[in-house]
Amino acid sequence: MAVEFRVLGDLDVRVDGRAVRVGHARQQCVLAALLVEPNRVVATGQLISRVWGDEVPDGATATLRGYLSRLRHALAGTDDVRIVRRHPGYLLAVDPDRVDLHRFRALTEQARRAEDDTTAISALERALGLWRGEAFDGLATPWLAAYRQTLDRQRLAAALDRNDIALRRGTHARLLPDVLDLSGRYPWDERLAAQAMLALYRCGRQADALEHFHRLRRRLAAEIGADPSPPLAQLYQQILTADAAIAPPDLPADGEPGTPATDRSPGTARDAGTAPRQLPASPGVFAGRTAQLARLDEQLADAGHPDGAGSPVVISSIGGGGVGKTWLALRWAHANAGRFPDGQLYVNLRGFDPTGDPVGWPVAVRGFLEALGVEPARVPADPEAQASLYRTLVAGRRLLIVLDDARDAATVVPLLPGTPTSAVLVTSRRQLAGLVTTHGARPLPLDVLPDDEAHELIVRQVGAARVAGHPDAVADILRFCGGLPLALGIVAARAALHPDLPLSSVAAELTTAVHPLDALAGDEPTTNLRVVLSRSLAALTPAAADVFTLLGLAPGPDISRDAVASLTARTPDELRPSLRELVDAHLVQEHVAGRYRMHDLVRSFAVERATGDRAGPRPALCRLVDHHLHTAHAAALLLSPQRDPLTLAPAAPGVTVERLDDLAAALAWFTREHHVLMATIEYAAGNGLDAAAGQLSWTLATYFDRQGHWHDWATVARRAVEATGRSGDRPAQAQAHRLLAGACSNLGRYAEAQRNLLAALDLFAALGDDEGRAHTHFDLSMLHDRQRQPREALPHARRSLALYERVGSPLKQAVALNAIGWYHSQLGEHHDAITFCRRALALSEQAGSAYGQANTWDSIGFAHHHLGEYDQAVDCFHQALALFAEIGDRHAEGIVLDHLGDTWAAAGRPDAARDAWRRSLALYEELGHADAEAVRRKLHR
Numbered sequence: 001m002a003v004e005f006r007v008l009g010d011l012d013v014r015v016d017g018r019a020v021r022v023g024h025a026r027q028q029c030v031l032a033a034l035l036v037e038p039n040r041v042v043a044t045g046q047l048i049s050r051v052w053g054d055e056v057p058d059g060a061t062a063t064l065r066g067y068l069s070r071l072r073h074a075l076a077g078t079d080d081v082r083i084v085r086r087h088p089g090y091l092l093a094v095d096p097d098r099v100d101l102h103r104f105r106a107l108t109e110q111a112r113r114a115e116d117d118t119t120a121i122s123a124l125e126r127a128l129g130l131w132r133g134e135a136f137d138g139l140a141t142p143w144l145a146a147y148r149q150t151l152d153r154q155r156l157a158a159a160l161d162r163n164d165i166a167l168r169r170g171t172h173a174r175l176l177p178d179v180l181d182l183s184g185r186y187p188w189d190e191r192l193a194a195q196a197m198l199a200l201y202r203c204g205r206q207a208d209a210l211e212h213f214h215r216l217r218r219r220l221a222a223e224i225g226a227d228p229s230p231p232l233a234q235l236y237q238q239i240l241t242a243d244a245a246i247a248p249p250d251l252p253a254d255g256e257p258g259t260p261a262t263d264r265s266p267g268t269a270r271d272a273g274t275a276p277r278q279l280p281a282s283p284g285v286f287a288g289r290t291a292q293l294a295r296l297d298e299q300l301a302d303a304g305h306p307d308g309a310g311s312p313v314v315i316s317s318i319g320g321g322g323v324g325k326t327w328l329a330l331r332w333a334h335a336n337a338g339r340f341p342d343g344q345l346y347v348n349l350r351g352f353d354p355t356g357d358p359v360g361w362p363v364a365v366r367g368f369l370e371a372l373g374v375e376p377a378r379v380p381a382d383p384e385a386q387a388s389l390y391r392t393l394v395a396g397r398r399l400l401i402v403l404d405d406a407r408d409a410a411t412v413v414p415l416l417p418g419t420p421t422s423a424v425l426v427t428s429r430r431q432l433a434g435l436v437t438t439h440g441a442r443p444l445p446l447d448v449l450p451d452d453e454a455h456e457l458i459v460r461q462v463g464a465a466r467v468a469g470h471p472d473a474v475a476d477i478l479r480f481c482g483g484l485p486l487a488l489g490i491v492a493a494r495a496a497l498h499p500d501l502p503l504s505s506v507a508a509e510l511t512t513a514v515h516p517l518d519a520l521a522g523d524e525p526t527t528n529l530r531v532v533l534s535r536s537l538a539a540l541t542p543a544a545a546d547v548f549t550l551l552g553l554a555p556g557p558d559i560s561r562d563a564v565a566s567l568t569a570r571t572p573d574e575l576r577p578s579l580r581e582l583v584d585a586h587l588v589q590e591h592v593a594g595r596y597r598m599h600d601l602v603r604s605f606a607v608e609r610a611t612g613d614r615a616g617p618r619p620a621l622c623r624l625v626d627h628h629l630h631t632a633h634a635a636a637l638l639l640s641p642q643r644d645p646l647t648l649a650p651a652a653p654g655v656t657v658e659r660l661d662d663l664a665a666a667l668a669w670f671t672r673e674h675h676v677l678m679a680t681i682e683y684a685a686g687n688g689l690d691a692a693a694g695q696l697s698w699t700l701a702t703y704f705d706r707q708g709h710w711h712d713w714a715t716v717a718r719r720a721v722e723a724t725g726r727s728g729d730r731p732a733q734a735q736a737h738r739l740l741a742g743a744c745s746n747l748g749r750y751a752e753a754q755r756n757l758l759a760a761l762d763l764f765a766a767l768g769d770d771e772g773r774a775h776t777h778f779d780l781s782m783l784h785d786r787q788r789q790p791r792e793a794l795p796h797a798r799r800s801l802a803l804y805e806r807v808g809s810p811l812k813q814a815v816a817l818n819a820i821g822w823y824h825s826q827l828g829e830h831h832d833a834i835t836f837c838r839r840a841l842a843l844s845e846q847a848g849s850a851y852g853q854a855n856t857w858d859s860i861g862f863a864h865h866h867l868g869e870y871d872q873a874v875d876c877f878h879q880a881l882a883l884f885a886e887i888g889d890r891h892a893e894g895i896v897l898d899h900l901g902d903t904w905a906a907a908g909r910p911d912a913a914r915d916a917w918r919r920s921l922a923l924y925e926e927l928g929h930a931d932a933e934a935v936r937r938k939l940h941r
Helices: 025-034 044-052 062-072 100-113 116-126 142-169 172-185 189-202 204-223 230-240 290-299 325-335 361-371 382-394 409-416 433-439 451-462 464-468 471-481 487-498 503-510 526-540 543-551 561-569 572-584 600-611 618-639 663-684 691-705 710-727 730-744 752-769 770-786 790-807 810-826 832-847 850-866 870-887 890-906 910-927 931-939
Strands: 003-006 012-015 018-020 080-085 089-093 313-317 344-348 400-404 423-428 444-445 589-592 595-597
Touching: 003 100, 025 044, 025 062, 025 089, 025 142, 044 062, 044 089, 044 142, 044 526, 062 080, 100 116, 100 142, 116 142, 116 451, 142 172, 142 189, 172 189, 172 204, 172 382, 189 204, 189 230, 189 832, 204 230, 290 313, 290 444, 325 344, 325 400, 325 423, 344 361, 361 382, 361 409, 382 409, 400 409, 409 433, 451 464, 451 471, 451 487, 464 471, 471 487, 471 503, 487 503, 543 561, 543 600, 561 572, 561 595, 561 618, 572 589, 572 595, 618 663, 618 691, 663 691, 663 710, 691 710, 691 730, 710 730, 730 752, 730 770, 752 770, 770 790, 770 810, 790 810, 810 832, 810 850, 832 850, 870 890, 890 910, 890 931, 910 931
Parallel strands: 313 423, 313 444, 344 400, 400 423
Antiparallel strands: 003 012, 012 018, 080 089, 589 595
16 A cells, blocks of 8 residues: 655545544644655664653653554555664654655755756645645654754745746746745845846836835834845835836747636636635536545645635546546535635536547647636647636636536646645546646545435435435445446436336336346446436436437537527427426536536446447437538628528428527527537547538638637638548638638737638639639738738738729728738828728728728728827827727727827827727727737826
8 A cells, every 4th residue: 555644734644545633732743753764774862852842751662662552553555665673762764755745855965956847846836735834733842843843944945946947937927926925924034026027027017016116125124123134225225117128038938828717818717806606506416425525525634815825626536427426526516616706717528528539638728718817819839838827817716617527637737726725626537546646636435325325315305204204215226227326317207207106116227127227236336327217218208308318419518499490300398398307307418508518427328329229320410410501501691691691402391490580699699509510520520521611611711700700710710621631622621721810810820821821822712712812812911911021911911902902802802902001101102092091991981881881991090190180090090980880890999099199199189099099998908909019108107
């Protein structure tokens, strides 16, 4: 049995992850005295002195021997741990790596020898992560008090070294909570004070950095009559003058951000004050697990505090799925949510989902960033940088993080916070031994329910009086269900749904089946459920059973009622009784009104059942794809009426297309169906529905663009390129390349965007499609504009205009003319800019495009401003503002107000400029726009 000794906090001995009591405080002091010098003889007299100090009782030697005997008994059976009598005293024979104190020292020594900062800071972070509070907390002897001070100095030295490296690497935002906490505990340390000042200054908090210095100066003067050291005084002057020598370094190689959420830089939270509350509902019927809940209380007793242990707890199943891992995690999480004031994060990693791939950690990180308030458009492109941003945002916060159904440790590690103030609960069908080894995770293996707790579950669901009247029947049910919570819940639910049915009849149905629960006696819970679910299905109406079978096949995490209607070729009203029956039987969850999902094991059974259907599931899934495609197409045109619609094949008979009445309804639908649509595209691309895969990707482009979901846009666009390439549909393939280019451009992948646009251009040229060529040349002009290359953008804009004129598209001509005018302005040719933009304005007015007119008024105003014609510029900006307000484009309003403020300032009207900038800043901050800081600087000036 493996043993671990932890002394950097209260003294804690664990054998195979289980806490072992080693007696009262004096006996613990004996163990502590041996642990600090493992494998070295500690003389008997020295041991006595360490335990009793100057007040040695009579018979101390005999008492010491008694303590050592009891310690040997407590540690009996552990691997390679022995207390040995050796003249002139005793030694504890143990691998030093089993003692966290010696791991701490080894890691700090490793950091000192490291040849690079990355290795050094990794070692120091792991070393500091071993601390759970004061060393030997709760043990009070003179020797331990002195030794504790020595360890505390070593801990501080490691923290100071870590801080210096972090500041060199530019990770001051992540460091700031720790360094401020240390400053409160060590107010006299001037090296620490300098680190705190520098971190505050680099996080944009210059005033706080200066005040930190003043507080230290006042303390030194009042208590010892001294001044801060010359280096600290010099740093104060550098901060006061914003010396470039102390500016933040460039971002580190791993992309970890160096600015705090309040700076509104790319990737920061738009609303750091809103605590996420992502926990799913607590189990409605929960019984037993008393010992496991108590164990969680013990394992996470110090979670949610600044000096918490920070080690995750892994709830794993001994026999597979269905033992109630998620139920236990959620029960504890809801009962203890109040201990985590900064909120709760939850993700289902679907590590063992039988119908789809597991959720990768980059997807989970992006979901957490969204929950923490980060605008999608601000998420870094690199997954490692996203993980660094996530760790930055949760650093120092008191969060509860539940990672449900993890497949392996590699998925979990990037989701662990970098500071120990948060609690992490992981559920998995595996033990995740790697996580236990590398991150000190505490295992909590979960077996089936014992008979008394399984009985309690039946009582709570069915009723005590009914259970008491049929003890033999209940015993049969318990025996056949084998304590598997999901199986028990299903059987109990059936009994509850039929209150007049004797429990003996329920038990008889199980026991008289041809193969009743035949696999329940085995080691695989999945096979146990097959018979239980079959009998549960037998109690359903045929209509409900058919719905259940098909529901398991639906791509995505959940499904709407209208989508189920298309899947089953029924109307939503016809479906309601069947869905209600499935929900009542606990086979399906209606987790949001009108939306349904299945437990993974239940879905596995449904998939197995559907696979055995001779008719096959493909027609149903084709109807489901049609439902999503036709509804998404209508929603896309509501979001962007100017887009040329697709030519869709008619929906198959039985398909229900959702009705969306306006822009708000379309946006809400896309938001609800976001992940379902992505899963549907994956299904279509992998099952020969290539045309649908490409068309569905097209429908998502505007939604993804406006919401900033550019990573997802790139994912589906790549599927579209692959699918259209297989189908040989060259027009669709050209459009797919344009879609992928748009996503890559927004992600800053300009070379990839250009390759795709050139591929689209070649395809459109081969097809003789002048309008497609026009669109693509316009895209190329915008790509160059993003890279601040107006001279390269201008020829593409001119070419797009010529092609739009050839095909006769006035509105698109207006867009191209406005772009040409804008590029002339960027080149300083403002008179030419106004000429082109006036032509664009006339065409936009003829076409009735408020959006085109508004954009063009802004461009004209920009040109007049740079010609010094401020009155004309102000009039143009007001025209643009009125139109953008009418169509509800708040982002564009912010841009125009910023331009208006610039014009008022140039015209000598500072009050009007401040008013415009304040309004612009308010909109930018609401939207989390990257230009908010630039406007804020204008106001400060």
